[in-house]
Amino acid sequence: MVVKKRPPRLIPTDKRSWERYVILLILLIGSTALLFYGNDFAKLSPERRQKLEKELEELENAEQYALVAAIDGWYPCFHCKNTDHIFLLKSEVWKYGVTRKGEKERYGTGLLDRRLIYTIQYTGQLQECLKQEKIKIYTYALLPENLKRQHPLIRPPGNKRDT
Numbered sequence: 001m002v003v004k005k006r007p008p009r010l011i012p013t014d015k016r017s018w019e020r021y022v023i024l025l026i027l028l029i030g031s032t033a034l035l036f037y038g039n040d041f042a043k044l045s046p047e048r049r050q051k052l053e054k055e056l057e058e059l060e061n062a063e064q065y066a067l068v069a070a071i072d073g074w075y076p077c078f079h080c081k082n083t084d085h086i087f088l089l090k091s092e093v094w095k096y097g098v099t100r101k102g103e104k105e106r107y108g109t110g111l112l113d114r115r116l117i118y119t120i121q122y123t124g125q126l127q128e129c130l131k132q133e134k135i136k137i138y139t140y141a142l143l144p145e146n147l148k149r150q151h152p153l154i155r156p157p158g159n160k161r162d163t
């Protein structure tokens with residue numbers, strides 16, 4: 001009985017072989033780009049480098065904030081049933097948010113409604129600030145200031161969505 005050998009496979013079947021080919025392909029593309037474009041390929045202009053550094057810094061120093069009522073009164077409500085305004089007492093939350101720019105760049109010379117106070121609740125990396133914002137928006141429904149209402153809200157009156 002003669003056993004025929006299979007011809008060798010030209011296409012790798014195991015995962016590690018594929019990873020090697022992908023790495024080799026990336027190295028080939030990178031070295032080709034350097035060959036054609038020279039050292040300028042890897043350089044940034046001073047303006048682009050400065051912009052990059054500023055944006056990276058902003059990602060590290062974001063703020064999670066709350067806009068709270070400065071005085072008792074009627075405030076816009078973006079998701080209230082049968083009305084577009086809600087009565088808030090002083091210090092009650094109107095909106096939670098996140099910014100990389102700070103209050104001045106986020107809201108300019110002043111908030112849309114000067115009866116709101118910008119209060120920083122957390123500072124840190126953007127990703128963590130976004131987590132804090134999401135937690136506060138979702139748990140707003142459980143705050144005592146919300147539960148005392150005849151019709152409690154699922155999110156703060158100034159937040160149009162959960163994000």
